[in-house]
Amino acid sequence: MTVMEQRGAYRPTPPPAWQPRTDPAPLLPDARPYRVLGTEAAAKADPELLRRLYAQLVRGRRYNAQATALTKQGRLAVYPSSTGQEACQVAAALVLEQRDWLFPSYRDTLAAVARGVDPVQALTLLRGDWHTGYDPYEHRVAPLCTPLATQLPHAVGLAHAARLKGDDVVALALVGDGGTSEGDFHEALNFAAVWQAPVVFLVQNNGFAISVPLAKQTAAPSLAHKAVGYGMPGRLVDGNDAAAVHEVLADAVAHARAGGGPTLVEAVTYRLDAHTNADDATRYRADAEVEAWRDHDPIVLLERELTDRGLLDEDGMRAAREDAEAMAADLRTRMNQDPALDPRDLFAHVYAEPTTQLTEQQAQLRAELEAEAAGPEGAGR
Amino acid sequence: MTVMEQRGAYRPTPPPAWQPRTDPAPLLPDARPYRVLGTEAAAKADPELLRRLYAQLVRGRRYNAQATALTKQGRLAVYPSSTGQEACQVAAALVLEQRDWLFPSYRDTLAAVARGVDPVQALTLLRGDWHTGYDPYEHRVAPLCTPLATQLPHAVGLAHAARLKGDDVVALALVGDGGTSEGDFHEALNFAAVWQAPVVFLVQNNGFAISVPLAKQTAAPSLAHKAVGYGMPGRLVDGNDAAAVHEVLADAVAHARAGGGPTLVEAVTYRLDAHTNADDATRYRADAEVEAWRDHDPIVLLERELTDRGLLDEDGMRAAREDAEAMAADLRTRMNQDPALDPRDLFAHVYAEPTTQLTEQQAQLRAELEAEAAGPEGAGR
């Protein structure tokens, strides 16, 4: 039986005999975000996993801070920080197997790094020396995607292709609350459900699309409620609770891997920093709101759980911080070196073989650069 | 208070205090399509309305048949028939007030005609003498829209503009089951819900998008279930039950007019004819399926109800048929006349004032046509 045949053909039936195609009840999200930390569910969580998550959260926070500092030093063109959203970033990275794929949006550098992408290469786009700085196939991380929601159909297509090839691969795609308004979000989720593709969609609902609050973005009960309209389960989770995000994603990944099809997960979280270093968040939100979220900090939540349960002590915390500092120091050093630039790259990868036209243009640029190098009078222009 | 302020600003709250923004329960459709004819609800239906619907259904069926015949005679380039879907077409037209707007898709010529558009003008697009043959402002019917789902944001924008101007106007937009997969469907419904625009979306789920059955289009329990993901009510109705479609639409229109915002209505129906006269439906569906739907014919359903209840007799049926025949005869006569064509129209309406460029091109064409008229040797080319 082919993948396509598995769904069987719907034959329209006149209304007295009409049947809903699936039962909607199990698809609806719970009324409140699922939480683990500070609840009874925490007892069941794997201590080893919690410690790994913790170390990565600390590292992630430090990464965001370092990258933001680099923008001030002119070493990065721009940085959209995920401070406050580290639980989503880290859980998304850790929940996947090596053979799985991650589809990050432009804000998700940290998720890519947590999955293994070199921290400097992950910043290439934002530093400006090239677009994608890493080989997507090395860690199975798609290029950081700037046009919002356009990465979602890619994730669906890749997951579908893997399934067609008989590979046991799941794709996890990240998108923001704002991104859910795009047509590509809709089309991707619909294709995923119709094809029963092994893909998990994680919406990081951080309350804002730049300056636009969620109420101007949607009137839905929650973003997770969109799932039922595609015939896939919707799950709502506390996005600052790393254990909860990991558990919900792990369930969704396992479900997808077992052939159960896609899941839409909405993680309720908050962007503590401005949209990017270039943004002035005070224009559209009050400090009090930010403070309320600081009290629900993902690192603090997990740290409290771990220390309360004796799974983490001062030494452990110091070790995590030291590891993060080492990463930051290395990042700083390497980012302070000017990247090697080769203008020939401009023409080398437009096509498999450069066209005559591009070869001519490359020769023109080479001649110009040689002239520039030779005579000082050209340099100023 | 401005329209935009009415929704109030959503302020993100950390999860323990998180609230769903609306209660999803009332937004969910019933499990089965709502029906009136042949049920107890029929007793409450207005006999006068039922008779009006009946007359229009009969007329509509005849219109479809006549238009299809005209394609065979080469008088229409193509005709997408709505035979079997007349209940949706007619109810959509009759439910609106004069000041309201109808946004038809390419299949909904009949709805436009039932709303008052001249039957010949409504066919201009499909005859090929111009694109839109009627003035949209005359009957407040937007141009028949070919790119699927693209008319939906137009309906939202118009309804929103009317509300901003303080006008008491509702827009009703038609779309097919296939059209619900397009990004524009998603974006339109989302804008409508966020803006609480007075618009009603009627999905005519006729089971197919050309050859593609619903199971390859969606995995949702029903298309009406998509509503909850936008925070608007979803309603499921038997699309062959004119009384039910009218009632559900009337409720939605009243709700919208009262400031309650948009509604998504899914009408379960069936296209009895091929996609268009050029399509061969036997390639993708069996006769038995078509026959099952013929037993649930919208005209038969209503006729049965009316005659059972003594609201319609042989005379009434004959009168409806005669009226339909007269319309068809008039249509045939007028469509058999060659339309007046003026090639100058090609240049007259591209801009408010033709550019120099267009004026030159128009002069060129005029010269060519004069030369063609003068010398016979050019004619063959």
Added chain:
Amino acid sequence: MTTVALKPATMAQALTRALRDAMAADASVHVMGEDVGTLGGVFRVTDGLAKEFGDDRCTDTPLAEAGILGTAVGMAMYGLRPVVEMQFDAFAYPAFEQLVSHVARMRNRTRGAMPLPITVRVPYGGGIGGVEHHSDSSEAYYMATPGLHVVTPATVADAYGLLRAAIASDDPVVFLEPKRLYWSKDTWNPEEPEAVEPIGRAVVRRPGRSATLITYGPSLPVCLEAAEAARAEGWDLEVVDLRSLVPFDDETVTASVRRTGRAVVVHESNGFGGPGGEIAARVTERCFHYLEAPVLRVAGFDIPYPPPMLERHHLPGVDRILDAVGRLQWQAGS
């Protein structure tokens, strides 16, 4: 040497055959789009493929062009070679962002690590009595997008050869199928399809000495007809079929125009901002001192595509081409 019986085939049949042969030769080739499965496509170009290769290889997708192309991107990322059908020219527009921002750029974005061997088949152009949105010539949009190849056949043999070449290409190819040539016939041996050079070579379809008609796709037959008619006026016209708009074969075109000293570019697409501007400009840059007259353009008017009953006025026809040839300042030169 065996004699092969040549059978007439339509361009649509040649395209079907190309898809079939490509799918048979390479299991990574997947056909997808609206109605391409059971129905075989509205122009029947994918007829029989779902039956022969199964629904997973020839797939009826949901009705959403951005979704079709966007998922094809993901499939290509995983090593497949998707061949996407857009049902009509104007219905490719919803996929514009995916095409421009991803399909055209992924290889470049990743310094060659992630090529996207996707073929996007787009039936294009008018002359078939299509109602609104069914007759656009959208090639200017694709030509202006670096990273895409843009190819269009004008003969039955090229339909086969170029589509095979497009599918075999490791780069994305927008494959424009001239709708009104779908039913054009030619003797062509599908058992031994003519070998076609790789994408990017124009071809002289008719040699001539007086002037060059530069054209492609749906306008080739019109140009050949015009060249025949021009003999009566004493003009011996050369006709160049570009076949590939990107890459552009400057060599063939320049050689022809340098020989004839005069050129007219002919296409259905709107003149202003259309392909003809680029072609005329680059021919002039390369042939300026050989030109007896400016390179002229015969194109569709600068208007939205007209309704069927008026389209004949819009489409470049033999008379309009001959008029342009007549304006090539014959008094001044040869």
Added chain:
Amino acid sequence: MTTVALKPATMAQALTRALRDAMAADASVHVMGEDVGTLGGVFRVTDGLAKEFGDDRCTDTPLAEAGILGTAVGMAMYGLRPVVEMQFDAFAYPAFEQLVSHVARMRNRTRGAMPLPITVRVPYGGGIGGVEHHSDSSEAYYMATPGLHVVTPATVADAYGLLRAAIASDDPVVFLEPKRLYWSKDTWNPEEPEAVEPIGRAVVRRPGRSATLITYGPSLPVCLEAAEAARAEGWDLEVVDLRSLVPFDDETVTASVRRTGRAVVVHESNGFGGPGGEIAARVTERCFHYLEAPVLRVAGFDIPYPPPMLERHHLPGVDRILDAVGRLQWQAGS
């Protein structure tokens, strides 16, 4: 006659002022887009409008460009004059279908009954260190679409005047704002903004006799700089600012080139399939016997827009323009 104190203003400020004045003058003018309200837009062009006119007149929309333009179509149908902001050039692509299939065609489709007076503001072009997708020059797409006007200011005064004219136009206008000129300053009196002629007139920014530089938008300052530098080489260059790509002002351009006998078209957009092809072709058609050399083009390379650190190599600069001027075959003529 009173003396007016001229104050320096940026182009962004002039645009804000144009929006404000248009909204104050006409209650049917509505501004809409992503972040245009509270934030005042990412370039602050809509700063203060929501405060002054309320959320209903200056509206933060959901994040969906097709939805923004599609609802604007409906609003225009009902008599409003929507001014839509697309946040960046590449983020206008999702709205491509609405633009091409509806905005550009509605008037024509309805034989004039349903005009759509929509202004689509698109910040475009590079030179600001923008990361991927933030520096596209997309004007070729819009030029190739009949039914749209395409306008782009290069000076502070034109930013005001052309935007007022665009909003006042009964036709849809794609209003391209050169990002890197947002912060360019000029003395300009916002109290008595310079009267600007209706859309469609080019202007000679610098008279000259040796050759004509034809340009627009972000490349105007570069051309003026090149013209200054050219004096050292003995060239007296004329610089024409097109201001409007559609309609195209053949009169002004043709008059200039006939006078100088030589021309170079300069723009940031990719060369191949870009605006320069059309411009060079139509100038050549009209000025052939006046030309001492082919019309040359200096444009962005035929590559996807480069990353910030490499963009200076891509953008047409003074040297590249002077090189092209040097290739205008000076031995042959004046």
